[in-house]
Structure formats: C-alpha cells, structure tokens
Amino acid sequence: MNTPLATASGTPTGSPSGTAPAAIAAAPAGLPTLPRPGADEFDAVVAHGAYMPLTQFGVIDATGDDAASFLHGQLTNDTQHLDAASARLAGYCSAKGRLLASFLTWRSGDTIRLLVSKDVQAAVQKRLSMFVLRAKAKLTDASGELAVIGLAGDVRKALSGVFDALPDGVHVKVDGAAGSLxxxxxxxxxxxxxxVGPKAQIESQLALLDETLKRVSPAVWDWLDIRAGEPRITQPVVEQFVPQMVNFDVLGAVNFRKGCYPGQEVVARSQYRGTIKRRTSLATVAGEPDTVRAGAELFHSDDPGQPCGMVVNAASAPEGGVDVLVEIKLAALENGSVHLGAATGPALRFLALPYGLPTEV
Structure with a gap:
C-alpha cells in the first residue's frame, strides 16, 4: 500500500515520485524469511554464549585516495575522521532525506568497510558508484571474500583465543590476523x-569456538539487534524514513556538524524545526516471522482509517510471537491500542527501549 509519508516533525510529504529511485527499486524484494530458532538457541545467548554466521549482511569495500572524503560527502556520519580503532553507524539518504540504506562503517588498513543488509547492497553500491565521478575511489563487493560472525553472551574467553585484545567499549574495534572485532x-x-575477516581464516577458527560456544541461527542476531533498539534498513522499508524516525540521531548515526550529503537539508530541518513527532519503539506482537514483516503498516484503535506507523524490523521472540522495532507517531502511544495490519489485527505490546529518547518540549 503506497501511503503518504511524513517527515520526523510529522508533516505529510508523500513519496518523492510515487516510486523509489530506479537503482533501489530494482533490488530484490527482501531477505528470505529465517525459520524460528529453537528455544535452546535463545537460551545459549542468555545463559552462556553463542556465535552465528550472519548471512543477512553484505560488505562493500571503499578503496582509493579519496574513499574517505567521497563517503563523507554521501553518508550521514563522518568518515573523513574515522580512526582505526572505531566503528560508526551511518545512513545513506535520497535527496528527500529518506534512508536508502544503513551501515556500520570502519577502517581496515586503507579500506573503509560498509556492513549493509544484503538485500539492498547491490542497488546501493551501484547508486553510490554513480556519484564517484572524478574521485579516486572505488566500491567493490567484498562479501564473497569475507565472513561475518556475530557473537553474544559470555564469549570473551573464546574470543581471547583468537584476538590478543578485546574491544573495551561499544563501537571500539581491534584488528588481528583473523580480521576485525x-x-x-x-x-x-x-x-x-x-x-569480520577473510573467510578462510575465520572458518579455520570456528572449531575453536565450537569447543565453548553454541552455533545458532542468524535469526537470533536479528532478535538481539531489535532488543538493542538498533534499526536496520532492509528492502521493504527503503525510502520510508528520515533518520530521526528510526532514532539514528540518538544512536550516533548522524553528524549534524559535518558537511553536506544527499538529503542533509531535510535531515537538519527535521532536527531543528521543533518537536519530532515520529520515533521508533520496541514492541512484541503475536504471529510468526513469515506474517509479521518489515514494511507492514500499523493502525490505532481510535483512527482505523489510516496507518499510524510501520514495522521497521521483525524477528522471532524466544517466548513466541515476534519482537519488532516500529516507526510510529508518538501521539499513538499515549492512549488506545496499536494493531498490526488493521485496527482489528493483533495488538502490539510496547516494551522499554534500552536507551532514552530526547524529551520533546
């Protein structure tokens, strides 16, 4: 359903032209639905430790003398001053300020790496490459050469057998012979x-992890990302949100002091024009991962005729049902109930995010 969109301040704008940009619209319809993990897989993370190969991600490598400055002029965060010991979240917006992709960015030697949802990678890489022009920068798909592994729970002892040191803070990075952690x-x-590192080197180390950690489904990582309150832009929600709608300003994915990038004026205006009326919240809802999907609309009990929000990400929850991050009008959270798909659909139960949102006045 093609419904009018709104800026973070709540002003309806409609979609830019009724369709997404051509390069994005040509992307696949979304990632395959992952089966519900077993209870033992969730328990492994909570009670002990687990690792999971993350097949839902791809990696774009940016190389060349101008790679950092080129990306600095395209993404919402600062890549010009990205140091070797840090990683940063960033978004890539259309000229209308709507997110086409989200990334985790970091340096690997002279390369800047972009971790991105695999279903938007090819289209976003193609679109970015169109703007390289005379810059000494090249974007390549590194997904075939690299493995991406997520680890969660009591995993430090296992990792210390691979890396000489472990990162001591969020978005801190260390490098070793087997890649970046x-x-x-x-x-x-x-x-x-x-x-993240060379496939052969990582695969040679997995037997060591198997001695102390349980290998679980990548769907568990999707659930953990949701419980961490960290949205990810996938194909079904391309060009639906300005960054503030998915809390990217709170999560440090937007640098409001850097220079221009596509959509920067819209993003800045949404931040400084006054009250932000739409945000992303955490909730749980009855259903299965094949029916509760990113892009599904939400409806309020008091206003069943028009959507009040949209599912950003969804993943199977340990106790049954599906946990979701939802972009929603803040006013819809004040009273009544919010439902999936229609005002008569399953009701969402809202949970506390693990971080605070700014108090709007």
Missing part, C-alpha cells in the same frame, strides 16, 4: 561482538 551495543545485558 567490533563491539556493538549490548542486548538484554549481554555483550555482543561482530567479527
């Missing part, structure tokens, strides 16, 4: 790390 935000009080 980045600490990402905790979920449910459990530590989480991303390990």
């Amino acid at each position: 980045i600490r990402v935000p905790d979920a449910l009080g459990r530590l989480r790390y991303l390990w």
